[in-house]
Amino acid sequence: METMEPVIGLEIHAQLNTRTKLFCACPTEFGAVPNTNVCEVCTGQPGALPRMNGKALELAAKAGLALGSAVNRESLFSRKNYFYPDLPNGFQTSQLDPPICQGGSLTLELGDGTEKTVRLNRIHMEDDAGKCLHDEKRGLSLVDLNRAGTPLIEIVTEPDLSSASEAVNFLKKLHALLVRLGVTKGRMEEGEFRCDVNISLKPKGSPVLGTRAEIKNLNSFKFVGQAIEYEIERQTGVYGRGGSVSQETLHFDSEKGETRSLRSKEEAHDYRYFPQPDLPPVEISGELLARLRETLPPTPEEAKKRLVALGLKPRQAELLLERPGAPEYFHEAHKIDDDAPRIYSLMEELFLPACQKEGLDPSDSLFAPPKLAALAKLLRDGTVGRRKAQELFPDFFAKGSDPSEAVRSGNLSQITDPSELLPMVEKVAGAFEKEAKKFLSGEEKILSFLVGQVMKESRGRACPKTSAELMKNHVKERFAGAAKETV
Amino acid sequence: MPAIDEKTALAIAKLARLDLREGLAPGTEEAELKKLVEEFGKIVGYMDILGEVDTEGVEPLYSPMVEPRPPREDAPFTAAAKDADARGAKGAPGKPESSGDPDASFDPDDPDSSAKEDRARWILDDAPMTFGRYFTVPKVV
Amino acid sequence: MTKLHELSLEEARAGLLKKDFKVLELAESVLSRIEEVEPKIRACLEVFGEETRKAAAAMDEAGPDPSKKLWGVPVSVKDVFLVKGAPTTAGSRILENYVPGYEATVVEKLREEGALIVAKTNLDEFAMGSSTEFSAYATTKNPRNLERVPGGSSGGAAAGVTAGEFPGAFGTDTGGSIRQPAALCGCVGLKPTYGRVSRYGIIAYGSSLDQAGPLARKVKDTGILLASVAGPDPRDSTSSSVKTDDYADLAEPDPGKLTFAIPKEFWEGTFDPNVKKVLDRALDLLKENGVALKPVSMPRIGYSVATYYVLAASEASTNLARYDGVRYGHRAKKYDDLLSLYVNSRTEGFGKEVKRRILLGTFALSSGYYDAYFKKAAKVRRLIREDFEKALEGADLILAPVSSIPAWPFGAFTDDPLTQYQLDVMTLPLNLAGGPGLSLPAGLGDDGLPVGVQLFGKPFGEKKLLEAGLLLEKIFPALPAAVV
Known part of the structure; x- marks a missing residue:
């Protein structure tokens, strides 16, 4: 049998980051008591009519601009008709033709150093359905319409992907981009970023596509990878046995790690699309597009270039760019103190891990960029040592304190680290050689004078006990031979 | 046919x-x-x-709407905002419709959020069959 | 002494403001008249006696408010207008026990202007019909002849207004459902321009065709009612921000300066002889008064029936998909799975005519037929609108008959849907084009049945339309009060 290769296309549904739903003013908050974030519009009551949320339109257009799509100045909403308990109107309001965006692409860096451009077919807006929970015991399905009407964009790729890892790579990059743009919060546990996979196999080099299967509703990168790998194997097996793959809708059972055929919602989907008569055509003015373009963050390549130009190594820049909010934070701190490497290392070692632990976006942390810049300066000046900085950081981070304030008010805790104290001890011993030799020759009381000088040197922060120990040993080591001579 | x-x-x-x-x-x-x-x-x-009508080059007319409503603000809709809309919307007789832009006003942050559950209560009360706060249907396989 | 319920809306309001009588007295007169006449004509599905009396008493306490256009005036609404806390059925079993927790913008605006919502009027189920015979709850009779239909689908509104049950009513007009019953009962009915009045909270039939509008015994009254509700609604995306005029401030035009377009496709058909006689006389009266009548052609009008029914049924088929027994309304008692829940609830709940239109609409939108039916009809719609625009060039308004036959006997067409559809040929085109239309009585036929004419105006030209209506109202013979 000839070698078969996978042909994969993705349909991603991302929840738009709006306060209210697409066609009514109900809140989009997750996890509310069932059927409380609802009204006559999103529960499909008789007489209710839709009114479109302008923010949703802006976010959809922004996504299109960032992905290099053509944003249609005029697009239409369509009714997509079918019956299902989580669909209160008996139709979904989506966009058939024309959608808000067409075309576009996202370029991936493949493992082997090459690049691959994945083309997009379209981006369109639509409203989400509610949720159906299945109660096995009572033989009921329970319907919660809180989610019904939530604004989504659907992003459809061309079937340009050829492996599970490419697909996951694509999704991660798309997710990071959309989150960075503020288009979606992308919280996958809350269902804000979901993916359907269309996958078929074809003989290598053949232009003819095979029959494709659709795996619906995957909501984690891991499951996407697993589902695709399973399905490739399954389809390969079918062809290997001389059979044919049927066009079907599949569900991925994450526990068993396999795809299963879904009992179809409708036998043949005749959605009877037609333009939504209750909504005007969607218009985007040139001004709005220009304004949105200005709010776009730089492309990853541009962003990386900017960071490298400021003094970071390429790998450092990449690492920063992987963390939403980190590049912006870096730039803010760098404006105040241009010590790029130090700012970066503070972020990498201390700040970002702390944010991650608390589940905070850098922009939401109390430890704002000027404070990190202040800490960098203190380190550079030697006012605070590295270990001390590490020790003090959790407190600074939690309280959002300004480190230079803390130094001024003497609120820094004691230096107990011998490696920090030793340089000061050495300095003092060198400056006060006479006194050091006197100590060696038996004037014990002189030790407190020398320790006092260490205290002065450390602006009162040296731990006296440790300093005394260190001074004793150091003086002995350094001046022992000499002392004998004088006596 | x-x-x-x-x-x-x-x-x-x-x-x-x-x-x-x-x-x-x-x-x-x-x-x-x-x-x-x-x-x-x-x-x-x-x-x-x-089929008898020659519609060559004719674009379909799906709706005769004229100057329809533009997209709205992304904010909850309060009763106060509704009043403002109503007053603005009617306008004074004979004067142009500028005195109140009916779309200008969805006030954000309805302080009376405890009304939320009540607001939706009638919707559940009208349901022919519920289980707790859910609508119910026979189990969808 | 004129009984209070016989006053026109304008007279009633004026009398209340002058304190010639109290709100409660007017309300009592209206409610007694309803009680007296309802057993004969069954125009109302529900009457809000207690609420009306209470509200009336409170208004008398507070005293007249001249800033309110409808202060103390009783008004009815067709049972597709949602009224909060009151059953709203759309004349259908599928909404048998539905009590909404919100109400139509039109109802809110009427209340804000001081009106008393006194009744819900009968209609063809989901506004689909031209005789009100398709109501699942009651059969409304024409007050001029109890053996005859009142027209439809706003038959209850027209019958009620004509019989003096209330001085004003609101109905909806998708293909003529205000204008035709007004003509068949002998009262005035106005369909505003699409988008002039909010559709929010009105049970939808044909989304791009529906429009709420007033019925009353006098043209001026319909102007006052329109003024109370016209204007954009933030909750209805299709409502228009084109500026409103003062529709209550009307001046009769000089007939010598008026030109009416007379489209031959409307006037040269076959008419019932009694109807034809009244129409011919109406044209003569207009000419005698100096109105110029300009013959024009509107060549695609003959395709209106097919265009309308394909588009309306298509929109309706999806507007009615929400009635599935899950969240409100009728739910079948017997079903074994989701599919049978849907099928049984809908099959039991919808009447024959509604089912016919759902089938037609589902078909016209379905894959393989969409281009030839739905999309094609939408193209013809544009051509029909062009016909209107052309006809109105060089004319102030278009004048047309409303119905080729007078109010017909019950059962005449209920089993012959195609014939019934074709009877609407003169009212449907306006909804396709979107402009405003006014229907008013032209006279009584020798058979004692009213004959109406209609005027079509330019989009948002209701003021000019109503003013011309005032003139015709003066020129044409007044109808006797309906003796029921």
């Missing part, structure tokens, strides 16, 4: 979640169904006269 046979009629009915056989008197069911299908076919057949 497409042939509207019984199979087609029943398929269309199923798409619309209707049963054409329901309510027909047993015994004459088949004859009555035949009549229904014929009537459906006649009605569709009449609509075929649309």
